Amino acid sequence: MPSAPAQPCVVLLVDSKVRDLPVAALLAHHLEKHGLNARLEPLEAYQGVLAAHRPRMIVFNHLTASHLAAYSRRLHALGVLTAVLPNEGIFYNHDDLVFNSGRYHAQAHIDCFFCWNHVHAQALREHGGQAQTRIEVIGVPRFDFYFEPWSRLYAPLPRPPGQRPVILLCTNFATAHYWELPRSEGDKFFAAWKDRIPLYRNYWQAIEAHFKGRQKVLAFLQALLERDAYEIVLRPHPREDASFYLRWLGTLPEHWQRQVRVDALSNITSLILGCDVEISCETCTTALESWIAGKPTIELLLEQNPLWYCAEPSACNVHCSHPADLPALVNAALQQGVPEELKAKRRAHLAKWCHSPNGHSAETLARLIAETLARASEPDWTQLDWTDRRRAWKWKLTHALDQPYHYDPSLVVKHWLWPGRYRVKYFSQCKGIRPSEAQQMRQKIAACLNGQIEAPAPSP
Structure with a gap:
């Protein structure tokens, strides 16, 4: 097995390659400026990375699950530091905030917790119950890509004259598919929250709200298509199955199909x-990201289930409750931009919940990690056992095959034969990063900084 690297190693666990890989690569860039060795691995490799990389620190997106909490205690016994950087760090509901601040999982050992906002940081101090945890507010690292130089990675090309306005419709129905799966799947997904957070007790109503909302949004899309004046980009939530929208699109007249592009893969x-x-x-x-980018936003009011709808951020958007009203609201947004009365509200909301994004969150985070590791001792690697080494060999094999750690070569066939039974496992494998994808993203970050990034292809 590999010996400990000369440079202290930090493992960054990546949950979703679409949402989380770019910011992990950006953080790796900043960590390496501090003389650290950063490794990007899929979240499911959290055990395999231990003997494979012998890290000084592992950065998780959460440690609320009981098996992760138990693992964090083992890491502490070894001397490996644990850090949490949430990929979703806004908790508008108080009970949700308390749960995600550690009341029900105080048994986890957390050395560093990097928060999006002071609301979460204060709740961690009140409910986390861990005096040793270093709690820092750093904002939202993935929002750094809305600022120079990192925005170059995603900056669009100038549009040709006469191109239609681009309307981005982001759906958010991450649990709608559970309505059509065996009930046990939905029960399993909400098991960690349903008995601990009052907001989640009626989770089947929330699932139904997503199922109904997903159907309702099609009428809003059709209202835009009937106007025949826009290029529409439909972006499903990362946990949604884009095939639902593709099937619907296939039922439309050809001239409508040409107006819509379903994009589930672009950042x-x-x-x-x-x-x-x-x-x-x-x-x-x-x-919120659109506010940072200065874009006019419209919020579709659908089922307004309390699990999916919050009045505080909603107050910063233009609202639409009826499909027939949407084209006029879009035209007003195109002509007038962001209403003046909403600009101050948006700034205040971003200051409170996102620590006023400025493009330096990942840089700040890397500095704090480097400061922490400068005071840390080498872990006791003599405690590694046969299971750790077996997992490291599995990591080595999947890495050589350019597959995520949890790769199962039979899963494609299983999912094809029994899609309902294997949907969750198949989704988990698809969102896991491959070694080549991690390397390519790191190269893009370097090229972006050096002014060598290639211009993106024009929209079709």
């Missing part, structure tokens, strides 16, 4: 920077 930053108006479905982080 959301590129889509927001390239649009003229963003439309979100009730409470969605994409609206």
Whole structure:
């Protein structure tokens, strides 16, 4: 097995390659400026990386699950530091905030917790119950891509004269598919929250709200298509199955199909920077990102289930409740931009919940990690056992095959034969990063900084 690297190693666990890989690569860039060795691995490799990389620190997106909490205690016993950088760090509901601040998982050992905002940081101090945890507010690292020089990675090309305005519609129905799966799948997904957070107790109503909202949004899309004046980019939530929209699109007349592009793979930053108006479905982080980019936003009011809708961010958007009203609202946004009365509200909301994004969050985070590791001792690697070494050999094999750590070569066939049974596992494998994808993204970050990034291809 590999010996400990000369440079202290930090493992960054990546949950979703579409949403989280670019910011992990950006953070790796900043970490290496501090003389650290940064490794990007899929979230599911959290055990395999231990003997494979012998890291000084592992950065998780959460440690609320019981098995991860138990693992964090083992890492502490070894001397490996644990850090949490949430990929979703806004908790508008108080009970949700308390849960995600550690009340129910205080058994996890966390050395560093990097928060999006002071609201979360204060809740961690009140409910986390871990005096040793270093709590820092750093903002939202992935929002750095809305600022120079990192925005070059996603900056759109100038449009040719006469091109239609681009309308980005972001759907947000991450649990709609559970309505059509065996009930046990939805029960399993909400098991960690349903008995601990009052907001989640009626989770089947919330699932139904997503299922109904997904169907309702098609009428809003049709209203835009009937106007025959826009290029529409439909962006499903990373946890949605884009095939639902592709099947619907296939039922439309050909001249309508040409107006819509379903894009589930592009980074959301590129889509927001390239649009003229963003439309979100009730409470969605994409609206906040659009504010940062200075884009007019429209919020579709659908089922307004309390799990998916919050009045505070909604107050910063233009609202639409009826499909027939949407084209006029889009035209007003194109002609007038962001209403003056909303600009101050947006700035205040971003200051409170996102620490006033300025493009330096990842840089700040890397500095804090470097400061922490400068005081840390080498872990006790004599405690590694046979299971750790076996997992390291599995990591070595999947790495050689350019596959994520949890790769299962039979899963494609299983999912094809029994899509309902294997949907969750198949989705998990598809969102995991491959070694080549991590390397390519790191090369893009370097090229972006050096002014060598290639211009993106024009929109079709």
